[in-house]
Amino acid sequence: MTNYIGLIPAIPLLSFLIIALLGKFIPRKGVAILGVGSVTLSSLITIVTGVNFISSHPDGGAWISTFYTWINAGGFSADISFRLDSLSLIFCFVITFVGTLIHLYSIEFMKDDEGFARFFAYMNLFVSSMLILVLADNLLLLYFGWEGVGLCSYLLIGFWYKDPANGAAARKAFIVTRIGDTSMIIGLFLLFVSFGTLNIESVMQQAPVKWSPGAPLAVISAILLLGGALGKSAQLPLQTWLPDAMAGPSPVSALIHAATMVTAGVYLIARMNVLFTLAPAVQTAIAVIGAATLLIAGFSALTQHDLKRVLAYSTISQIGYMFLALGVGAWSAAIFHFMIHAFFKALLFLGAGSIILLLHEEHDMFKMGGLRKKLPVIFITFLIGGASLSALPLITAGFYSKDQILWLSWSSGMGSKWLWLAGITGAFITSLYTFRMIFLTFFGELKIQPKHKPGLLMTIPLIILASLSLVGGFIELPDNLGPIRLFSKLLTPLLPAITLSNETTPEWMFQIISAIISVGGIYLAYIFFYKKSAFSVSFGKSRLSYFFYKGWEFDRLYDILFVRPIVWLSEINKKDFIDKIYTCIATATGFFNMLLTKTQNGKLRWYVTVLTAGIIVLLTIMLIL
């Protein structure tokens, strides 16, 4: 059974190679079959493997399948080796399953694009790299996948390469995440030098033995790894690339920039949980970063005009919740929210993508409206996705996952009321911006006539994702609602259980508060953006709103702090001043050469004069000395 693990990433990789090498000769249908078929096949294998895995309870909680020695030099050794345990299983499932739906959707979405084959090649490569990332059994292989998804993200953001703005967005994404990656690779060096290996399992076993909690090396390496996670997951202060990344096609935004790649940071922290537990200060920092990010991004989402940018900021904000959960030690709650978020955010992006496509590439929500009647399927699924995002109580999956995080951010041993307050404020803003988006897009008067109704290839993935966004939450219920804890039970041996603080307030109080907040947000959105109250109109014009709109001006700050100095640096000394030194030597030589040539003018009188002068000078010197 274990040998099938390798097939999960290998199949999409193979399909990538075929499409990339022979794409010119394969008809579109063939490309579509290859592209979608490969991901479907690996999702089927994942499901079969997963069922086997859960039913067989392997020793040590993992199946390992090693292929060959990748590098073995000077005491360092890394294998190409995959490790399937419950954590990677959940990630694999989400990647392949959501990936399949998004690939299916893309067939219709991209059908008129000239880069059809290129698109599927990149998407397959992405799925494969992402699977390598989550299945990797050592950190170097993980880094391999990590950079691979970064590459695909770069390629797909800049997919429509003719527009220089897309290229700029793509480069921004790559460079900003690469800054995080560099911090991460230094972290890997540090771990390697400390433990002599990068195998995740042995690092995790050795770390608590060698390092006591709060040891400086543990803290430093946790910070360095966190740097990588912040870059990839677009958290403060490396969040600026994600809103611009929306330049890519919508299925890309759904798969890479919502469901999977941006949660790689969450995966990394959960995977290395032992290390982070050894550095409590860093863990608190994670919680604070998460809380700050979710608020900042939430406010920004509230003021955007572009439908996809709202969703982008919302993604940053939701990953902020996951970081908050990781920071308070609610490991399994973070992973649970990751999964549910993958469902509803992919759904929202796909829905938004269809709307934009059908409205002739119109991104501005204020120019949309009244689509409720015209596009009923998209409307209903989008509404479900939106409800799940704003955690509408009891019926949506988002409620169960987010409520768990909110409750634990208060009651966990590492939680605090400030974290909870940030979370609950964020929840309020979430439902406000979500329903602002829904009211603006689907209600009111019809402004642009959609081209046609979406086809089946588009609607079926939407419907499947919508139903998962509703029922997905029932596998993990709060204690007071039912005894179902399938999700955390699956993760129990792998991720440490949470320690609650002593003075626990009953959970139901928090549930009621979050329910009220969620519904209240929707109601306020109704007043502000459906009824169009005077306040919302005037606020929309205020300077504060513009500040939020520009993402709290982080871009401008970085522009002043980093981009301009670098550009300045490259402007000066373009010609390389060191070269000038050598040119000077050459010029000086030439100059003396010229001087000396002048003395040889062939005039006898001149030579005699100089000769005599020389003798006199020499004699004088000799006399004086």
Place this chain on the structure above:
Amino acid sequence: MAGGVIAWITGKRSSLFSRYISLAALFIDFIIVVFIYFRNGINLDKTWLIEYNTNWIPRFGINLHLAMDGLSLLLLLLTFFIGIIAVLISWKEIQTNTGFFHFNILWILSGITGVFLSMDLFLFYFFWEVMLIPMYFLIGIWGHENRIYASYKFFIFTQASGLLMFLAILGLYLVHGNNTGTYTFDYQQLLVTPMGSAMEMLLMCGFLAAFLVKLPVVPFHSWLPDAHSEAPTAGSLILASLMLKTGAYGLLRFVVPIFPNAAASFAPVGMALGVIGILYGAKLAFSQTDLKRLVAYTSVNHMGFIVLGVFAFNELAYQGVVMQIIVHGISTGALFIIAGQLYERMHTRDLNKMGGLWEHIPVMGGIGLIFVMASLGLPGLGNFIAEFLTLSGVFKSSILFACLASVGLVAGTIYSLRIMQKVFYGRQNSEHKMKDLSIRESIALGSMVIVIIYLGIFPQAVIRTAKPSIMKILNIKEQSFDSKTRKVDYELFNSVIEKEVSKAEK
């Protein structure tokens, strides 16, 4: 077998003036080396794989001593691989004086081959000079607009530094003779030359001058962008992929084992120079508008990793250095080829005049993408392995330099992506109707793609082959090295040390 080695080098000098003959000659060489590789694949840990030693000028202790170990084997494979590609890509570019052109190419390659094989310092210097003059012709005759200036600059820089090395070689010869009574240029004997530390430092500086200029290391790099950008494609390719590597090879083969103590005290300076090279090269690469100059500065950047690794003195870093020598040869070489092919089609190297080329030449774009990614160190391609091994080795001896060099990774990303954006993405700036790669060009670039991916996924092939040589270099260094001054991982190669010690005593 050893006679064959000689025969192929002398045979090439008189080789006829035609493309096919040079292609055939290089191909035969390549096959021979591959054959040696497979024949000796099992017992890689003896001192030399093959050796040829005969008197040349016995009066002065000069021998015709050629020998090959894992390190030189790898470099020879690279030399002939790149050589074949150089002939392939200049098939159409060079239309005047074709015979003399190929004569020069073969002459350079035999010089480089000789450098990698010589185990006699006099012979080494002889080959070092052999590769110089034809390169001067190559740039001066078939180069671009400003070729005369560039070829002079190249010649003066390398010649001046080469003379310093020659002085150092003579110095070493005399010191060895004075102290032991045998006057010889033989590498093995000179390895154990007893000398005072001031003398050691002085002589090492002579060697360093030649090697650091060749690499090049930052204050001595300024010949490189001119030479690269003015040379014909094959010239840039050989210059970047092979000639720079002779400097790296020299550091590994001569500087570290012959002058271990001086090298150790020079290490902080050397590593600093490496880091400066990495950052300064990246910075200048970013500000260039000439594609070939840009790629030339990326070489400065990548060579910084080599210098950094050489002065880290551990196996991990040395494996990284060897890997870097090979993958840089391929990836930067490929970028030069692409620049050359674009020049053939557009008659410009100006980045601002390019843009949006993906639409017309997607195959070249795809290959360009792979090598741009290689140059920024993407995992899965050989360069990542090299950078990872080098940096983790450096991390062991100096955390500060390793971190600074890692910053170079971000800088590398910035300039590499700029190539992609300016050339292949964005709006089209010109109305060129361009042909995509021809079959000949595809074969050349395609084989380079295969190699760079292969090395990224199966780097063990190189690591295993280079291991004995690296161990030997490190052991020789260890023997005459004061262990108190510096922490180096002894445990890792203790067992191998003993084996090597007994060998050296024999």
